[in-house]
Amino acid sequence: MSTTLCQVMGFLVASLGVAGTIVATATDTWSTQDLYDNPVTAVFQYQGLWRSCVRQSSGFTECRPYFTILGLPAMFQAVRALMIVGIVLGILGLLVCIFALKCIRIGTMEDSAKANMTLTSGIMFIVAGLCAITGVSVFANMLVTNFWMSTTNMYQGMQNVQNRYTFGSALFVGWVAGGLALVGGIMMCLACRGLIPEESRYKAVSYNASGRNISYRTGPYKGYEPDPKTRKGPGYEEAPRSEEGRRSYPSKYDYV
Numbered sequence: 001m002s003t004t005l006c007q008v009m010g011f012l013v014a015s016l017g018v019a020g021t022i023v024a025t026a027t028d029t030w031s032t033q034d035l036y037d038n039p040v041t042a043v044f045q046y047q048g049l050w051r052s053c054v055r056q057s058s059g060f061t062e063c064r065p066y067f068t069i070l071g072l073p074a075m076f077q078a079v080r081a082l083m084i085v086g087i088v089l090g091i092l093g094l095l096v097c098i099f100a101l102k103c104i105r106i107g108t109m110e111d112s113a114k115a116n117m118t119l120t121s122g123i124m125f126i127v128a129g130l131c132a133i134t135g136v137s138v139f140a141n142m143l144v145t146n147f148w149m150s151t152t153n154m155y156q157g158m159q160n161v162q163n164r165y166t167f168g169s170a171l172f173v174g175w176v177a178g179g180l181a182l183v184g185g186i187m188m189c190l191a192c193r194g195l196i197p198e199e200s201r202y203k204a205v206s207y208n209a210s211g212r213n214i215s216y217r218t219g220p221y222k223g224y225e226p227d228p229k230t231r232k233g234p235g236y237e238e239a240p241r242s243e244e245g246r247r248s249y250p251s252k253y254d255y256v
Contacts, residue, residue, distance in 0.1 A: 013181075014187075016184075017180030023173060024177055028051060049079065089131065096120055129183075132178030133178035
C-alpha cells in the first residue's frame with residue numbers, strides 16, 4: 001500500500017469515526033426502557049447524555065433536558081467529558097490531517113513537515129477513539145449495574161420501584177465510531193513512516209590524504225614550498241608514491 005493511499009484511507013476512516021462520535025453524543029437513545037416483562041405499554045422512556053424523553057403510544061414525544069449538573073452522578077459527568085474531549089481532539093486531528101495530506105501542496109512545505117503533521121493527527125485520532133470507547137464502555141457498565149440491581153429488587157417483590165433500562169442504539173454507534181477513529185489514527189501513523197525522507201540529515205565529510213610525498217635530504221634549509229614543480233633547490237627531490245600512501249622517511253643512503 002502506497003503512502004498516499006494509506007494516508008487518504010486513514011483520513012476517511014478517521015472522519016467517519018469522528019462523525020459517528022458526534023452523532024452518538026447528540027443522540028438521546030443511550031439507554032432505553034426494557035420491555036421484556038411488559039411488551040405492551042402506553043409509555044416508552046429513553047435517555048441520553050443531555051436529556052430524557054418519553055414517547056406515548058399516540059406518537060407524542062416529550063423530552064426534558066437535565067437542568068442540573070450537580071445532581072447527576074459523577075460517572076455520568078465523566079462520560080460527558082470523555083465524549084466532548086474525543087470530539088474536540090477528532091476535529092483538531094481532521095484539520096491537521098487536511099494540511100498534512102501528501103496530495104495537497106501548500107507553498108514550499110517539505111515532506112518532513114508533512115510527516116510530523118501526519119503523526120500528530122494520527123495520535124489525536126487514536127486518543128479521540130480511546131476517549132469515545134472508554135466513555136461508551138463506562139456508560140454501559142452503569143447500565144449493567146443498574147439493570148441487575150433493578151432485577152434483584154423485582155424478584156424481592158418491589159416490582160414498581162423503578163424501570164429497567166438496557167443498551168440503546170447510541171452505545172453501539174459510539175463503539176463503532178471509536179473503533180473507526182482508532183483504526184484511522186493507526187493508519188496515519190503508518191503513513192508517517194513513508195513520508196520521512198530517506199536521505200540522512202547529516203552529510204558525511206571525506207578527508208583525502210596529500211597527493212604527493214616528499215623525502216628530505218640533508219642540506220641547507222630552503223623552506224617549505226607547496227608546489228613541487230617550483231622547487232629548484234638541490235636539497236629536495238620528489239619521492240615516488242608508495243602503495244600505502246605513507247610518508248617515506250630518509251634512509252642512511254640519502255645523507256651526503
